[in-house]
Amino acid sequence: YEEMVELTREAGCALHLAHATMNFGVNKGRAPELLTLLDDALAGGADITLDTYPYTPGCTTLVALLPSWASEGGPERILERLADDETAERIRHHMEEIGSDGSHGVPMEWETIEISGTGDPALAPYVGRTVLESAR
Known part of the structure; x- marks a missing residue:
């Protein structure tokens, strides 16, 4: 600011x-x-x-947290990038170590990001869990 x-x-x-x-x-x-x-x-x-919103947690999609270059081209391109070990590591580095533009330059705090919903019923067990818990 x-x-x-x-x-x-x-x-x-x-x-x-x-x-x-x-x-x-x-x-x-x-x-x-x-x-x-x-x-x-x-x-x-x-x-x-x-202005601000009247609640503590933010609400966004997980894909919005990716570095912008990693999400270019839509879901198919994201999956391609994540399937490539070198690119996936570059994404992880941006998100967890230096902070991506998707997280305002702040390294990810996976233990604080809670999954609040999903459009896929098979993923429903993850709702209410943090990303860190879900990754274990």
Whole structure:
């Protein structure tokens, strides 16, 4: 958020932070920092608004967490990439070690990502479990 607030100050344009949240373990307990950043910018004349959702967990598809390059071309191409050991390792590295653009640059915390639903009845036993639990 700091980068966006700075750009707003420099450009003199308005800023709206959509779905502003402090997700991921690295942000735990840091909401006061965000509020101070925004309050200071507003006091300095910046035009900033935000919205957030009224619940703690986020909700997205698991495929959205992939690096964008890994999901290009749709489901068939994703499966091809995952079937290739070298590419699958590159995907894992991006997701678990450096953080992919699909997870806002934050390394995945598989123990915190819960499967809330599936369109395939055969996968129903995984609903309510974390990705980490499901992988075991």
